[in-house]
Amino acid sequence: MARTHGPVVELRLGPGRTLLLSDPEGLEQVLLSDARHCIKDKFLQDLRRVVGNGLLTSEGDFWRRQRRLAQPAFHRQKIQGYGETMVALTEEALRPWGSGQLRELRDEMMTLTLAIVGQTLFSSPTETIAQRVGDAMEIVMERYTDPVALLVPSLVDYPLPGSLRFRRAAGELDRLVRGIIRERQREATPREDLLAMLLDARDEDGSAMDEQQLRDEVITLFLAGHETTALALSWIFVLLSLHPAADARLRDELRRVLPDRPPSPADIPELPYTEAVVMETLRLYPPAWSLGREAAAPLQVQGYEVRTGDQMFLNVWSLHRDPRFFPDPERFLPERWLDGLAKKLPRFAYAPFGGGPRQCIGNGFAMMEATLLLATIARRFRLELLPGQNLDPLPSITLRPRGALRVRLHRREVASS
Numbered sequence: 001m002a003r004t005h006g007p008v009v010e011l012r013l014g015p016g017r018t019l020l021l022s023d024p025e026g027l028e029q030v031l032l033s034d035a036r037h038c039i040k041d042k043f044l045q046d047l048r049r050v051v052g053n054g055l056l057t058s059e060g061d062f063w064r065r066q067r068r069l070a071q072p073a074f075h076r077q078k079i080q081g082y083g084e085t086m087v088a089l090t091e092e093a094l095r096p097w098g099s100g101q102l103r104e105l106r107d108e109m110m111t112l113t114l115a116i117v118g119q120t121l122f123s124s125p126t127e128t129i130a131q132r133v134g135d136a137m138e139i140v141m142e143r144y145t146d147p148v149a150l151l152v153p154s155l156v157d158y159p160l161p162g163s164l165r166f167r168r169a170a171g172e173l174d175r176l177v178r179g180i181i182r183e184r185q186r187e188a189t190p191r192e193d194l195l196a197m198l199l200d201a202r203d204e205d206g207s208a209m210d211e212q213q214l215r216d217e218v219i220t221l222f223l224a225g226h227e228t229t230a231l232a233l234s235w236i237f238v239l240l241s242l243h244p245a246a247d248a249r250l251r252d253e254l255r256r257v258l259p260d261r262p263p264s265p266a267d268i269p270e271l272p273y274t275e276a277v278v279m280e281t282l283r284l285y286p287p288a289w290s291l292g293r294e295a296a297a298p299l300q301v302q303g304y305e306v307r308t309g310d311q312m313f314l315n316v317w318s319l320h321r322d323p324r325f326f327p328d329p330e331r332f333l334p335e336r337w338l339d340g341l342a343k344k345l346p347r348f349a350y351a352p353f354g355g356g357p358r359q360c361i362g363n364g365f366a367m368m369e370a371t372l373l374l375a376t377i378a379r380r381f382r383l384e385l386l387p388g389q390n391l392d393p394l395p396s397i398t399l400r401p402r403g404a405l406r407v408r409l410h411r412r413e414v415a416s417s
């Protein structure tokens, strides 16, 4: 529709107006210049059932204060410190891997990125707790792949099987996360992770965050911090398996830079092709494929009158496949990023992490994590996608693979750790 009808398209999707915005200028207006007149859209408002009023879903001064409190945990230097943990946990996950084995790619990546968020931001609740958090999240997120549940949100209040499953899992998530917080409050040894910062944070009047708010922020970061990165990594290995020439080029770079050891954050500048594979995958399969906003006041977007209450979908998927910015847009070509393309593109033509004040707080964290995990895994294994699988994406809040992604592992000949 974006191709046929242009940068602003009015969609008929239930009551009220919904607009599809597919031009960098429209994104810039909504995410940056008119950001103060926009709030998160109805789907993200619904996500409050799970994450409460955390960073992703809160608004206004309250959001601003929480963002200020969380920001230091994401400073460049702090993130560099997480790099060692990311690689160590990946090496540990690879220990049982062997040539010829079959694995389910998305599950493997979800477990790994969940462990990384748990360890780096919350100094690791035990593996069992992290796994239970992951399982409960998997169930609550099913709601956001079900169009009926989303078009009739009140169904969740009726005792239907899907609603009961959702409510049970949301309750389990709540209990687990409150358990993590309470355990930490009892601990005598001080820590230096994000949870410690949130616990120590004080308002101007000296008051601390209450347990409900801590809970909301911790669930938000668990969710926002693992699912997107796990999906990015899953799509990376799908694309590499489908494009052997790109896989060979990646292998050559990894052999040259990391002949006999796993990577560290200091190696990233020497791994331009590895990083380009991440950038190109985020272009073709952006985990946040559409960003939603609701107009909180009337505004004009690219000459179009937007009314209060209108829903807006910022169409990152189409933007990333726009031939004006990406020649031969459907092709997986990591090379396109090697000559400084990122700096030449118009602002908001490439927006896997959104933009403006609500830009992903974990942008640097995620780029480093994806690059390091890709390097750690791909220097030791090639992942071959089994034939006959459904590779269509399922557009939920995030862009998920529709079915299981079964891969066969092949150990690379030379590298050893």
Ligand code: HEM
Residues within 6 Å of the ligand: 055, 056, 057, 067, 117, 220, 221, 224, 225, 226, 228, 229, 232, 286, 287, 288, 291, 292, 351, 352, 353, 354, 355, 357, 358, 359, 360, 361, 362, 363, 365, 366
């Ligand atoms: C490839 C991985 C990731 C992608 C593609 C991604 C994408 C995004 C996008 C597009 C937004 C903006 C949403 C909007 O404007 O409505 C966002 C927000 C956010 N992301 Fe990420 N993200 C990733 C990884 C992470 C990680 C690793 C963390 C934390 C460790 C994280 C935490 C957050 C949080 C807390 C927000 C809300 C920020 C705010 O509104 O202040 N994300 N993410």
